[in-house]
Amino acid sequence: MNSDEGRAPSAGGTRVNVLRLSGPCARWDEQDTDFIREILDLVGDKWSMLVIGALAGGDARYSDLDTMIPAISRRMLTLTLKRLQRDGLIDRTAYAEVPPRVEYSLTGLGASLLSAIQHLAAWSSEHHTEVRRHQDAYDRNATRGESPGP
Amino acid sequence: MNSDEGRAPSAGGTRVNVLRLSGPCARWDEQDTDFIREILDLVGDKWSMLVIGALAGGDARYSDLDTMIPAISRRMLTLTLKRLQRDGLIDRTAYAEVPPRVEYSLTGLGASLLSAIQHLAAWSSEHHTEVRRHQDAYDRNATRGESPGP
DNA sequence: CGGCATCCTAACAGATACTG
DNA sequence: CAGTATCTGTTAGGATGCCG
Numbered sequence: 001m002n003s004d005e006g007r008a009p010s011a012g013g014t015r016v017n018v019l020r021l022s023g024p025c026a027r028w029d030e031q032d033t034d035f036i037r038e039i040l041d042l043v044g045d046k047w048s049m050l051v052i053g054a055l056a057g058g059d060a061r062y063s064d065l066d067t068m069i070p071a072i073s074r075r076m077l078t079l080t081l082k083r084l085q086r087d088g089l090i091d092r093t094a095y096a097e098v099p100p101r102v103e104y105s106l107t108g109l110g111a112s113l114l115s116a117i118q119h120l121a122a123w124s125s126e127h128h129t130e131v132r133r134h135q136d137a138y139d140r141n142a143t144r145g146e147s148p149g150p
Numbered sequence: 151m152n153s154d155e156g157r158a159p160s161a162g163g164t165r166v167n168v169l170r171l172s173g174p175c176a177r178w179d180e181q182d183t184d185f186i187r188e189i190l191d192l193v194g195d196k197w198s199m200l201v202i203g204a205l206a207g208g209d210a211r212y213s214d215l216d217t218m219i220p221a222i223s224r225r226m227l228t229l230t231l232k233r234l235q236r237d238g239l240i241d242r243t244a245y246a247e248v249p250p251r252v253e254y255s256l257t258g259l260g261a262s263l264l265s266a267i268q269h270l271a272a273w274s275s276e277h278h279t280e281v282r283r284h285q286d287a288y289d290r291n292a293t294r295g296e297s298p299g300p
Numbered sequence: 301c302g303g304c305a306t307c308c309t310a311a312c313a314g315a316t317a318c319t320g
Numbered sequence: 321c322a323g324t325a326t327c328t329g330t331t332a333g334g335a336t337g338c339c340g
Contacts, residue, residue: 027206027268028203028204028206028207028268031275032203032268032271032275033200033203033204033219033220035270035271035272035274035275035278036199036200036203036267036270036271036274037200038274038278038281039270039271039273039274040194040196040199042274042281044190044194044196045312045313046190046194046312046313047313049186049190050183050186050187053178053182053183053186054178054183056177056178057178061321061322062321062322062323063321063322066322069183070183073313073314073315074322074323074324075313075314075315075323075324075325076312076313076314077323078322078323078324079313085288086284086285086288086289087281087284087285088280088281088283088284088285088288089281094322098321099321099322100320100321100322100323101321101322102321102322102323109277109280109281109284112273112277113273113277115269115273116266116269116270116272116273117186118177118178118182119265119266119269119270120185120186120189120266120270121182121185121186121189122185122266123189123262123263123265123266124185124186124188124189124192125181125182125185127259127262127263128185128188130238130259131188131192131237131238131239131259133238134236134237134238134259135236135237135238138235138236138238139236195332195333196332196333197333211301211302212301212302212303213301213302216302223333223334223335224302224303224304225303225304225305225333225334225335225336226332226333226334227303228302228303228304229332229333244302248301249301249302250301250302250303250340251301251302252301252302252303
């Protein structure tokens, strides 16, 4: 598990890594807390990662995205797109035609996030079965004894 | 950027990768949408990732976590811990002492997620400045013209 | 110390109808 | 086609107080 590769002290390294080696993996300080908070603000909502993922395959129009992302409402699609655009993760290009055509695409910044998102998807792909097993086991233990029976 | 390393078709590969090579990075299908949804269900809330991060440094007691994670309420800490435990990401060990002592720790499953979370934190660490720049620029453009002046 | 129960609110998100 | 606008419901999450 090479979890340090992304932690290069790129420019003048503001980070001070205080290691606590007692645990399974270590390397976590207060700043990470802030970083996680920030990225949750960016893509921690219900749709942002899905939109970014949908754009991984290349540019797409508004209606394409509406189709590609199951069950999203036009309202949420619009809000999510605006937000991602504000954050600089996607670009919006409107063509002055009739009927109007608008294309969305990942910026370099957005594409760089894709790798991290796919990491999450990969984890989920590999472990979701195990997660379900734990959930079921936990729920069985919790449910047992609630209706003590006759 | 080796974004394919996590996508190994480990066992009997249920995945069928339909590539669309028109975009910047490609490799995204419908299943990924589901995977992202699932992992957002797991750790897409406000505190789960922070708790997991806090446990990266090793076992911790309830009150330790309360201290380590700024601004979390006891209610949310309790709820988050229970949830993570149900998902099999953390373990809870209660020692029958007075005063009571309870230790939380990452399971193997939880530790394996840590790598993906740190990926996100690393991205945020590297790019949050740029994100802010985009946001500010966007907001300046949006604000300009709203009060047209005398 | 380590919770759980209760109340309350704000943000998130869905449905629907309308517009340029 | 690509959005806005409004109205409404659901739920995450905060504050507080009590209990084993």
